[in-house]
Amino acid sequence: MQTGTLSMTRRHPRRPNPLLLATLLGASPALAQTTVTLQPVVVNADAIGGASEQHIDVEAVRAGLGRDLQDVFAAEPSVVVGTGARNGQKIFLRGIEDLNLNVQIDGARQGANNFHHQGRLAVDPFLLRAVTVNTGAAPADGGPGALGGSVRFESVDAQDLLGPRQTAGMRLGAQYESADRSIGGLATVYGLLGDALGVLAHVRRDLADELRVGGGERLPATDGKRGSYLLKASLLDVNGHSVTGSAERNTNTGGPLRANWPWLTSNAVQRSDRQESWRDTYTLRYGYRAADNGLIDLQATLYGNETGIRLADNPMTTTVAGDPTEWLTRSHGMDLRNTLRLRSGAVLHQLTVGIDYFSDRGIRRDATRSWDERARNVGLYAQERMEFGAFRVSGGLRVDRYDTDYANGYGTSGTATSPNLSAEWDLLGADSGHDLTLYAGYGESIRGGKLNQAGWLDKYFLPPDFRTPRPFTLGDNGKLDPERGIQREAGIKWHTHGLLRADDHAGVDLAVFRTTLRDYQIIPGEGVGGITDRITNASGDIRTRGYEIRAHWGTPTFLINAAYSHSKSRDYDGQPLDTTGDSARIGASVGDRLLVDVDWQVATAVRLGYSLEAVARLKDVRPGRPEKPGYAVHGLRMNWQPLSREKLTLTLAVDNLFDRRYAAHSSVRAYYAGSEISNWESGRNVKVGVEWIY
Numbered sequence: 001m002q003t004g005t006l007s008m009t010r011r012h013p014r015r016p017n018p019l020l021l022a023t024l025l026g027a028s029p030a031l032a033q034t035t036v037t038l039q040p041v042v043v044n045a046d047a048i049g050g051a052s053e054q055h056i057d058v059e060a061v062r063a064g065l066g067r068d069l070q071d072v073f074a075a076e077p078s079v080v081v082g083t084g085a086r087n088g089q090k091i092f093l094r095g096i097e098d099l100n101l102n103v104q105i106d107g108a109r110q111g112a113n114n115f116h117h118q119g120r121l122a123v124d125p126f127l128l129r130a131v132t133v134n135t136g137a138a139p140a141d142g143g144p145g146a147l148g149g150s151v152r153f154e155s156v157d158a159q160d161l162l163g164p165r166q167t168a169g170m171r172l173g174a175q176y177e178s179a180d181r182s183i184g185g186l187a188t189v190y191g192l193l194g195d196a197l198g199v200l201a202h203v204r205r206d207l208a209d210e211l212r213v214g215g216g217e218r219l220p221a222t223d224g225k226r227g228s229y230l231l232k233a234s235l236l237d238v239n240g241h242s243v244t245g246s247a248e249r250n251t252n253t254g255g256p257l258r259a260n261w262p263w264l265t266s267n268a269v270q271r272s273d274r275q276e277s278w279r280d281t282y283t284l285r286y287g288y289r290a291a292d293n294g295l296i297d298l299q300a301t302l303y304g305n306e307t308g309i310r311l312a313d314n315p316m317t318t319t320v321a322g323d324p325t326e327w328l329t330r331s332h333g334m335d336l337r338n339t340l341r342l343r344s345g346a347v348l349h350q351l352t353v354g355i356d357y358f359s360d361r362g363i364r365r366d367a368t369r370s371w372d373e374r375a376r377n378v379g380l381y382a383q384e385r386m387e388f389g390a391f392r393v394s395g396g397l398r399v400d401r402y403d404t405d406y407a408n409g410y411g412t413s414g415t416a417t418s419p420n421l422s423a424e425w426d427l428l429g430a431d432s433g434h435d436l437t438l439y440a441g442y443g444e445s446i447r448g449g450k451l452n453q454a455g456w457l458d459k460y461f462l463p464p465d466f467r468t469p470r471p472f473t474l475g476d477n478g479k480l481d482p483e484r485g486i487q488r489e490a491g492i493k494w495h496t497h498g499l500l501r502a503d504d505h506a507g508v509d510l511a512v513f514r515t516t517l518r519d520y521q522i523i524p525g526e527g528v529g530g531i532t533d534r535i536t537n538a539s540g541d542i543r544t545r546g547y548e549i550r551a552h553w554g555t556p557t558f559l560i561n562a563a564y565s566h567s568k569s570r571d572y573d574g575q576p577l578d579t580t581g582d583s584a585r586i587g588a589s590v591g592d593r594l595l596v597d598v599d600w601q602v603a604t605a606v607r608l609g610y611s612l613e614a615v616a617r618l619k620d621v622r623p624g625r626p627e628k629p630g631y632a633v634h635g636l637r638m639n640w641q642p643l644s645r646e647k648l649t650l651t652l653a654v655d656n657l658f659d660r661r662y663a664a665h666s667s668v669r670a671y672y673a674g675s676e677i678s679n680w681e682s683g684r685n686v687k688v689g690v691e692w693i694y
Helices: 058-063 454-460 581-585
Strands: 053-055 079-082 090-093 102-105 128-134 150-155 168-177 182-193 197-208 224-238 241-254 275-289 297-311 325-344 347-365 370-388 391-405 411-426 434-447 483-497 505-518 534-537 542-555 558-570 593-603 606-615 631-640 648-655 669-672 675-678 685-693
Touching: 058 128, 058 606, 325 454, 347 454, 370 454, 391 434
Parallel strands: 102 150
Antiparallel strands: 053 128, 079 090, 128 150, 168 182, 168 685, 182 197, 197 224, 224 241, 241 275, 275 297, 297 325, 325 347, 347 370, 370 391, 391 411, 411 434, 434 483, 483 505, 505 542, 542 558, 558 593, 593 606, 606 631, 631 648, 648 685, 669 675
C-alpha cells in the first residue's frame, strides 16, 4: 500500500545507488522461448513486486525522537518489540522472534544470539535511511535463514543529508527523556570530497537512570550508558561504479543480565548489572551498472560483524568470582550477484543470480578457559522476475550447503533447497485513476548452520572444570535436519486519488498469512543449572497465522494511518507460543492490535502528531496460564522550526500520555509468589529535543 509522508525538511534527491537494488519482490519462471532483443532497460524498484515489503517511515521515527527498536517499529502492525529494559528488546515479526529472521544492517547479516535473555540488535534511528520488513514469501536472493521473514536496515550516506549544491554539513542534537531521566546528544558531520566521494562521521551518547514504569516505581538495574558511532565513505555513480565502506559501533553499559526477565523475581542473577554489550559492523560494498547494457548490474558485499557481552562478577558464570567473562558471536560473509534485465516482446525480465556465504563463530571465554563453535553456509541462488502488462510474477530457487561444528566435538552438515513463487495482478487499468492489486506468494527458507547461544557453551561439559563433554545425543540416530520456514501470504491492495477532495489520496491493504517452522532445532540448557546434553528436531511444526489490515487517507498537509492485526501462534507441541521454556526462543503470542498515527502540518513551521496502540486481552493461552491483559497507550508530538531555512527544529513529545501500567504481550512472564508477573513498560515519558542542521 502506498502511504503518504509529511516532512518539514527537504532533502536533496538521492541518486540511484546500484548497491541497494538487490532484494526486490516480484516476477517469474524461466525466460520465454522467443526471439529476444537486448536493450537497456530502466527498472523502477517498485515496478516488479514488493507487495510483501513494508517500508518504515524513518523520518517520522526521528520526528518523534525515536531512540530504540520499540520506537522504530511502533507504527508497524506486523512487528512487536517487547520488554521494559532496552538491552532486552527483541523483534517479533508476526509472532516469530528475530533470532529466526534474516536481519541485515548495511548488508551485514546478524548472527546468533549471545544470551537468550538479551536482544541481539540495537540501532540508532538517527542513522537510518531505510528500514524494510519482508513479511511474505522469501526471495532466493534475500539470503538464508529467513524462517519467519526478514528485516533490513540501511544507514544514511553523506549524499542523503546534503542539500542541492551543498558540499559540507553538520547536524547537532540534544535530547532529554523523563521516564529514565536520560540525557544525550549527537553530532554528525558530512560532506563531499571532490564531485562524488561522500564522507560521514557520527557519534551519539546517552546516559540514563533506572526506568520509571506506569504508576511511578522504577525498574532496578535498567540504568546505563549507550553509544552509537559511524564512519562511512560513499562514492556513488561514477561512470556506473559505486563503492561504499562503513564501520559502525553500538555500545550499551549496564542493564540487567536477564534483561527480559521480570524484576520482581529478584535474585542474585537479576540484580547483576555489571556488564557491557556491543555490536561492531564493517561493510564494503561495490556496484557496477552498465549504462548501455541491461545484462550487467553487478553487486558485491563483504562484511564482518561482532556482537558481545562482557560480564564482571556474575553468578551465572562458571569462573572464579571477580573474573571477567565474555560471550561473543563473530560473523563474516559475502554476497556476489548480477542482475540481467531485458525485454522479450511485451515481457520485461529481471534475472538475478549469485552466491552468498557466511561463517559464524560463537565464543565463551574467561581468564583461563574458552569454548567455541562454528557454523558455515554457502548459498547459490537465482531469482527471475517478470512483468507483462498488468501481471508480475516472481520465482526463484536457493541451494544451501551448510555445516556446523559444536563446542563438544559433534557436528552436522548437509545440502537443502528452498523455492519460492509469487504473483501480482493489477485489476484496474492505468487510466482508471485507481490501483487495485491482487497478490499471493509461497516461499521457503532454510537454516542448517545454527549456533547455540554463546553464553551456554560451557553447558555441553561436566563440572567442576567444564572440560569433559557430557554424554550427548544429536538428532535422530545422529541425523539433524535443517530448520525450514514456509511462508504463505495473499492479499489485495487498493489506492486512489481524489476520494474526498481533489488533492487527497487513500488506500487499503488486506493481507492474510500463514508461517510454518518445520524441524525446529531444540537446544536445552535453561536456568543456572541447566545442561545441554542433546540437540534434536521438534516433532511438530510451529505455526502462526492471521491477517493484517492497513488503511490511510491524506492530503499534502494531513495524514492518518491505521492498522489492525490478528494472529494465532502454535508451538511445536500444539499449544500457544509462550515466553518461557523452549518456546521463549521461538516467538510469542500477542493479542489483536490497533495502531493509529496522525500527522498534521498545521503551519509552515509547526507539525503535530498523535499515536495510539491498543492491544486486546489475549485469551488464547496455555492451559493453567492466566490471560494477558489488554491495554491502550496514547502519544503526542510537536515539531517546531522557529527559524527560516529549516535549520533549527525543536521537538516535544509525550509517550504513554496517561501513564498506563502495562506489559507488552511479547515480554517474558514468570510465576512468582503464586502469580504470573512480567516486566512493565515505560510509564509517561516526556521527551524534549533540539536539532540544528547546517
